[in-house]
Amino acid sequence: MPSHPILLSAPLLVTRRVQAVVAAIALLSVGAAGAQSAGAPVKVGLMLPATGTYASLGTMIENGFKLYVAEQGGKLAGREIQYFRVDDESEPAKATENVNKLVKRDQVDVLVGSVHSGVALGMAKVARDTGTLMIVPNAGADALTGAMCAKNIFRTSFTNWQPAYAMGKVVAERSHKTAMTITWNYAAGLESAKGFVDGFEKGGGKVTQNLTLPFPNVEFQALLTQIAAQKPDAVYAFFAGGGAVKFVKDYAAAGLNKTIPLYGPGFLTDGTLEAQGDAAQGMLTTLHYADNLNTPRDNAFRLNFAKTYKVNADVYAVQGYDAAQLLAVGLKAAGGDIKNMEKVIAGMSSAQIDSPRGKFSLSAGHNPIQDIYLRQVKGKNNELKGMAIKALADPGKGCKM
Numbered sequence: 001m002p003s004h005p006i007l008l009s010a011p012l013l014v015t016r017r018v019q020a021v022v023a024a025i026a027l028l029s030v031g032a033a034g035a036q037s038a039g040a041p042v043k044v045g046l047m048l049p050a051t052g053t054y055a056s057l058g059t060m061i062e063n064g065f066k067l068y069v070a071e072q073g074g075k076l077a078g079r080e081i082q083y084f085r086v087d088d089e090s091e092p093a094k095a096t097e098n099v100n101k102l103v104k105r106d107q108v109d110v111l112v113g114s115v116h117s118g119v120a121l122g123m124a125k126v127a128r129d130t131g132t133l134m135i136v137p138n139a140g141a142d143a144l145t146g147a148m149c150a151k152n153i154f155r156t157s158f159t160n161w162q163p164a165y166a167m168g169k170v171v172a173e174r175s176h177k178t179a180m181t182i183t184w185n186y187a188a189g190l191e192s193a194k195g196f197v198d199g200f201e202k203g204g205g206k207v208t209q210n211l212t213l214p215f216p217n218v219e220f221q222a223l224l225t226q227i228a229a230q231k232p233d234a235v236y237a238f239f240a241g242g243g244a245v246k247f248v249k250d251y252a253a254a255g256l257n258k259t260i261p262l263y264g265p266g267f268l269t270d271g272t273l274e275a276q277g278d279a280a281q282g283m284l285t286t287l288h289y290a291d292n293l294n295t296p297r298d299n300a301f302r303l304n305f306a307k308t309y310k311v312n313a314d315v316y317a318v319q320g321y322d323a324a325q326l327l328a329v330g331l332k333a334a335g336g337d338i339k340n341m342e343k344v345i346a347g348m349s350s351a352q353i354d355s356p357r358g359k360f361s362l363s364a365g366h367n368p369i370q371d372i373y374l375r376q377v378k379g380k381n382n383e384l385k386g387m388a389i390k391a392l393a394d395p396g397k398g399c400k401m
Contacts, residue, residue: 002328003040003251007302007344009126013089020058022397025316027228027340028202030198030252032202035353037362039359040079041079041080041081041082041107041172041376042076042079042080042081042082042110042331042338043082043084043106043107043108043109043110044065044081044082044083044084044108044109044110044112044327045084045085045089045099045102045103045106045108045110045111045112045113045115045201046062046065046084046085046101046112046113047085047086047088047098047102047111047112047113047119047123048061048062048084048085048087048088048112048113048114048115049087049089049114049116049348050087050361051089052089052090052216053085053090053240053241053242053243054090054116054241055239056112056241056318057115057138057240057316058088058115058365059233060313060314060316060317060320061112061115061137061138061193061316061317061319061320061323062127062320063308063309063317063320064084064137064184064208064305064306064316064318064319064320064323064324065112065137065152065167065320065323066083066320066324067304067305067308067309067317067320067321067323067324067326068321068322068324068325068328069324070174070308071304073356075361076324076327076328076331076332077328077331077334077335077336078335078336079331079338082122083270084102084106084108085122085152085158085295086099086101086102086215086326088113088114088115088116088322089304090115090116090119090216091116092116092118092119092121092173093118094104094235095118095121095122095123095126096116096122096126097117097159097296098111099111099122099123099126099127100126103126103132108132108247108250109133109337109338109339110132110133110134110135110223110327111123111132111133111134111135111308112134112135112137112140112237112320112323113134113137113139113282113312113334114137114138115138115139115316115367116139116188117139117140117141117186117191118141118145118186118187119139119188120136120138120139120144120352121139121141121143121144121148121187123149123340124136124148124153125148127150127152127153128148128150128152128153129154130342131152131341132150132152133152133154133330133338133341133344133345134152134153134154135154135323135326135327136154136155136157136234137155137156137157137192137316137319137320137322137323138157138316139156140159140160140162140186140191141159141160141186141188141191142143142159142160142163142191142397143151143398144159144367144396145159145173145363145365145366145367145394145396145398145399146152146159146365146394146395146398146399147397147398147399148399149365149366149396149399149400150251150401151345151349151399151401152298152299152345153364153366154326154348154362154368155366155368156319156322156323156326156353157288157319157368158287158288158367158368158370159367159381159394160192160195160196160238161191161192161194161195161198161394161395162195162288162370162372162392162394163192163195163265163266163285163286163287163288163372164193164194164195164198164199164236164238164286165195165196165198165199165233165389165392166193166199166266166372166374166388166389166392167199167236167265167285167388168195168196168197168199168200168202168203168236169200169202169203169265169295169386169388169389170199170238170263170286171196171197171199171200171203171205171234171263171373172199172200172202172203172204172205173203173213174219174234175396176200176205176233176234177204177205177206177207177233177234178205178206178207178232178233178234178323179196179200179205179207179208179232179233179234180208180209180211180227180230180234180235180236181193181197181207181208181209181211181212181213181235181236181237181238181245182210182211182212182214182220182223182235182236182237182238182247183210183211183228183237183238184212184214184215184216184217184237184238185212185214185215186215187214187236187370188238189212189239190212192209192238193197193236193238194349196236200236206368207298208230208232208328209226209331211223211226211227216242216243217249218242218243218246220246220247220250220251221250222260224250224251224256224276225258226255228254228256231260231311232260233260233261234260234261234263234370235251235256235260235263236263236264237262238264238267238268238370239253239267239268239270240267240268240272241271241272242349243278243386244253244267244268244269244272244341245272245275245276246248246269248262248267248269248272248276248279248280249276249277249366251278251279252278252279259280259389261284262283263284263285264283264285265285265286265287265327266285266315266375266382268283268285268290268328269283269285269289269316269377269382270289270314270315270316270382271316273379273380273381273382274380275373279379281377282376282377282378283376283377284365284374284375284376284385285373285374285376285377285382286313286372286373286375286388287372287373287375287382288357288368288370288371288372289318289356289357289371289373290373290382290383290384291312291316291375291382291383291384292350292376292381292383292384293341293356293357293358293373293379293382293384294384297356298356298357299355301313301318301321301356302356305317313356315357315378318355318356318357321355321356322353322356322357324326325354325355326348326351326353327348327351329347329348329351329353330343330345330346330347330348330351331343331347332347333346333360334347336354343344348366349366349375350362353368354360357370357371358370358371362400363394363396365395365396365399365401367393367394367396369391369393370385370391370392371385371387371389371391371392372388372389372390372392373385373388374386374387374388375389380397
């Protein structure tokens with residue numbers, strides 16, 4: 001007698017129903033996880049100086065970044081932005097420990113930092129090793145977009161070489177034949193001095209001596225005495241923050257500004273003019289930003305920044321603002337999915353940033369190709385005097401991606 005077909009197929013039917021239920025649960029779980037990922041905030045780790053010489057610079061960068069996000073309604077490519085902050089203390093020896101607080105403890109999606117080149121180099125090593133997206137909003141260490149370049153590392157500021165090379169060209173064109181440089185003995189200062197030498201000597205000048213002192217030492221008197229004794233046609237100085245304030249005032253107090261013109265990259269006077277007072281008046285500097293560019297884009301940015309923070313924007317604010325712009329481009333290219341790193345990086349690499357400084361693109365090493373302006377200190381402004389070099393790209397020496 002044949003077996004009843006329903007009895008024979010019952011176990012098989014139960015098995016199939018169980019499999020179907022399991023599959024449905026799995027699909028629901030995947031969908032929920034995907035939805036959670038798509039809706040989760042993008043974690044931004046801000047590793048900037050909150051104390052010490054560069055504290056004010058860190059504040060301006062952070063405010064610039066947050067201003068752009070606020071202008072987009074608090075979201076980039078539809079994603080909420082969640083901030084995590086670590087004071088980098090401008091201390092390279094603590095860079096690895098500090099950045100790991102953001103990468104390992106907070107598990108941020110993107111690192112933004114820093115000001116000090118030595119700190120940024122330490123951050124970049126961790127970013128390379130972990131594959132974490134990193135945007136440098138200030139530190140100009142040439143290696144970051146040169147020998148240490150990586151697909152996941154971008155910069156929205158400059159290389160130390162760029163404004164320095166431009167100033168070397170300007171000083172040579174002003175018929176100065178000899179010059180001395182003075183800076184802190186660290187990566188940013190040494191590379192800036194080298195950039196100036198490249199531009200000045202290409203124009204026919206000769207740098208007779210490079211003077212240095214340890215960071216963040218501000219005891220300049222012995223070095224100013226050497227400058228007075230050697231009587232070069234010009235002096236190129238790289239300092240920033242509180243160190244820049246004291247150097248410019250000490251240089252004027254020694255009477256050197258009356259006989260030996262002082263030049264520098266814009267960091268010598270940006271964010272420091274009010275404290276420098278009369279000592280800085282008339283000084284020429286070169287940078288990728290100036291206070292009176294008077295373009296619709298820059299005017300709107302400066303107005304919004306001043307309304308929001310009750311202070312005028314400077315180059316550091318612009319660099320922070322553009323770091324957020326660059327991240328937004330990457331997120332948009334990936335449909336808001338920060339985990340789709342390939343599309344995020346591709347979008348950022350080909351970005352055309354409409355910056356308050358003027359539009360710029362990125363080099364193969366992910367460094368801005370940008371105009372370098374000649375500025376002159378007038379009152380409390382670094383006013384546009386002319387164009388030092390248009391669309392200057394850093395050589396990106398040693399970059400292999």
